[in-house]
Amino acid sequence: MAASNSRKKISESTIHRLSLYYRVLSVLEKENHQTVSSRELAKREKLTPAQVRKDLSFFGSFGTRGLGYPVSELKKQIGDILGLNRLWNVALIGVGNIGSALVGYKEFLRQGFRIRVIFDNDQRKIGSNHKGIKVSDIRNLERDLRENNIEIVVIAVPATVAQYIVDDVVHAGIKAILNFAPVNLKVPSDVFLRNENMSMELEYLSFALSNLQNGRGTIKKEVS
Amino acid sequence: MAASNSRKKISESTIHRLSLYYRVLSVLEKENHQTVSSRELAKREKLTPAQVRKDLSFFGSFGTRGLGYPVSELKKQIGDILGLNRLWNVALIGVGNIGSALVGYKEFLRQGFRIRVIFDNDQRKIGSNHKGIKVSDIRNLERDLRENNIEIVVIAVPATVAQYIVDDVVHAGIKAILNFAPVNLKVPSDVFLRNENMSMELEYLSFALSNLQNGRGTIKKEVS
DNA sequence: TAGCATTTGTGAATGAATTCACAATCGTTA
DNA sequence: TAACGATTGTGAATTCATTCACAAATGCTA
Numbered sequence: 001m002a003a004s005n006s007r008k009k010i011s012e013s014t015i016h017r018l019s020l021y022y023r024v025l026s027v028l029e030k031e032n033h034q035t036v037s038s039r040e041l042a043k044r045e046k047l048t049p050a051q052v053r054k055d056l057s058f059f060g061s062f063g064t065r066g067l068g069y070p071v072s073e074l075k076k077q078i079g080d081i082l083g084l085n086r087l088w089n090v091a092l093i094g095v096g097n098i099g100s101a102l103v104g105y106k107e108f109l110r111q112g113f114r115i116r117v118i119f120d121n122d123q124r125k126i127g128s129n130h131k132g133i134k135v136s137d138i139r140n141l142e143r144d145l146r147e148n149n150i151e152i153v154v155i156a157v158p159a160t161v162a163q164y165i166v167d168d169v170v171h172a173g174i175k176a177i178l179n180f181a182p183v184n185l186k187v188p189s190d191v192f193l194r195n196e197n198m199s200m201e202l203e204y205l206s207f208a209l210s211n212l213q214n215g216r217g218t219i220k221k222e223v224s
Numbered sequence: 225m226a227a228s229n230s231r232k233k234i235s236e237s238t239i240h241r242l243s244l245y246y247r248v249l250s251v252l253e254k255e256n257h258q259t260v261s262s263r264e265l266a267k268r269e270k271l272t273p274a275q276v277r278k279d280l281s282f283f284g285s286f287g288t289r290g291l292g293y294p295v296s297e298l299k300k301q302i303g304d305i306l307g308l309n310r311l312w313n314v315a316l317i318g319v320g321n322i323g324s325a326l327v328g329y330k331e332f333l334r335q336g337f338r339i340r341v342i343f344d345n346d347q348r349k350i351g352s353n354h355k356g357i358k359v360s361d362i363r364n365l366e367r368d369l370r371e372n373n374i375e376i377v378v379i380a381v382p383a384t385v386a387q388y389i390v391d392d393v394v395h396a397g398i399k400a401i402l403n404f405a406p407v408n409l410k411v412p413s414d415v416f417l418r419n420e421n422m423s424m425e426l427e428y429l430s431f432a433l434s435n436l437q438n439g440r441g442t443i444k445k446e447v448s
Numbered sequence: 449t450a451g452c453a454t455t456t457g458t459g460a461a462t463g464a465a466t467t468c469a470c471a472a473t474c475g476t477t478a
Numbered sequence: 479t480a481a482c483g484a485t486t487g488t489g490a491a492t493t494c495a496t497t498c499a500c501a502a503a504t505g506c507t508a
Contacts, residue, residue: 012428015427015428016424018431019424019428020408023407037484037486038486039485044408048466049485049486050466050468050469051465051466051467054466054467054488056486057486057487062486063487064485064486065473065475065486066473066474066475066476066483066484066485067485067486069486081431081434082434083427083431084430096328097324097326097328098325098329100321101322102321104320104321107423108422111423113423113426151433152426152430152433176429176433177429178425184244184248192432192433194425194426194429195425196422198329199329199331199332201402201419202332202335202376203242203246203306204236204240204418205376205400205401205416205418206307206308206312206335206376207239207242207305207306207307208400209376209399209400210306210307211307233494238495261455261456262456272497273455273456274497274499275495275496275497277455277457278457278458278497280456280457281457281458286456287455287457288455288503288504288505289454289455289502289503289505290454290505291456291504291505292454292455292456450507450508451506451507451508453505454503454504454506455505457500457502457503458499459498459500459501460498460499460500461497462496462497463494463495463496463497464493465492466492466494467492468489468490468491469489469491470487470488470489470490471486471488471489472485472486472487472488473484473485473487474483474484474486475482475484476481476483477480477483
């Protein structure tokens with residue numbers, strides 16, 4: 001009866017905030033801070049100290065009362081939780097606007113995401129090298145995903161074909177997909193799909209500017 | 225006392241979902257649907273009918289009982305709420321990886337966001353034309369923002385200089401900023417700032433793959 | 449025009465996330 | 479080693495978001 005196995009859900013927001021903490025801790029580490037309090041950590045990402053402590057407490061007790069959290073140690077811990085203390089083999093599908101940008105995006109590299117192979121259907125691009133990464137024919141998708149031990153696939157193709165591509169990707173056994181196409185894709189429930197909707201935040205700004213607003217970005221609405 | 229003016233907050237999530245509805249409605253319009261039910265609308269974006277109705281109800285009664293919502297009419301209404309039935313003058317700062325991708329991103333165009341001017345500090349780029357848009361010297365920021373009637377500024381510069389740039393942008397009187405640099409920027413409370421953190425979702429996938437998971441992406445955690 | 453099948457709009461109920469508030473604990477100093 | 483200031487870790491309280499559930503409408507059919 002002692003070590004019972006209850007379980008606790010970790011919310012998506014908590015995970016996203018872990019990313020923020022990780023980012024701040026990287027900076028703090030470079031600035032040679034030994035420890036950091038939940039107060040300081042919160043301040044740097046516009047959150048509350050209580051939230052920082054609660055988030056971290058889901059995963060363990062990393063701090064020291066009276067002192068705060070050890071910067072490097074906590075960074076390592078969060079890195080372990082997020083799976084950032086290792087390399088990930090990533091494939092990119094589609095080298096258009098967005099695709100090309102992602103290939104050169106240093107932030108991905110720094111976090112261990114390595115684009116090992118790029119797929120496209122444009123014969124002019126296939127076979128060429130895009131910033132040192134070979135461009136494969138989309139027709140060899142399954143084979144080249146396997147050959148490169150790809151674990152995560154990034155979709156950067158037009159919305160109209162994204163579903164077909166994803167179907168193939170799923171069929172090839174990939175379990176994690178990041179989608180940049182502005183469309184809602186269907187995948188089996190054992191596949192992780194995340195969407196990056198680049199115009200959503202721009203639309204939020206458009207909304208904010210269009211409506212009477214208070215300072216902090218909280219939008220209010222008249223009601224009779 | 226009759227027409228009192230209470231106010232209701234609209235949550236950020238609701239606004240983001242409006243973007244999704246807008247997207248689906250655009251598709252439905254093209255597919256020549258006359259009406260759509262909350263059920264169908266929900267299905268297309270993996271939400272619940274109740275949520276769709278509740279979201280819309282914050283802004284008015286757009287539907288007809290027994291029938292559903294008129295597609296074109298609802299699209300127009302949401303467009304009005306989000307401020308998408310007009311053009312926005314946008315400036316882009318930084319034409320590196322991300323910046324270049326954004327210039328060619330058709331989704332922005334379709335939604336009425338027009339990049340009127342691009343700023344950079346690279347003398348080789350300044351004066352040239354980037355996909356038809358002139359590249360200005362960052363030193364003329366204030367002047368050229370004003371001359372182009374810019375309302376929204378997109379930041380795509382390295383994290384290390386982003387805060388300086390934003391300070392100048394704020395000083396020039398801009399009230400809406402979309403930031404792609406992976407850093408938390410400080411702005412006065414009357415300026416809307418939104419962040420686009422491109423590695424956050426990738427990190428979520430990394431987390432999901434790293435942890436034992438159930439099918440639907442809900443991550444659980446052992447507790448003793 | 450009456451009856452039926454639908455579907456909205458919305459208070460009430462529920463569930464989830466955030467914040468509060470404080471006991472527990474640590475490092476430091478005298 | 480005792481007293482103090484600081485800060486964590488965490489149940490409880492609160493706030494916020496989602497879902498439920500049903501009356502009110504509507505179109506359609508006969």
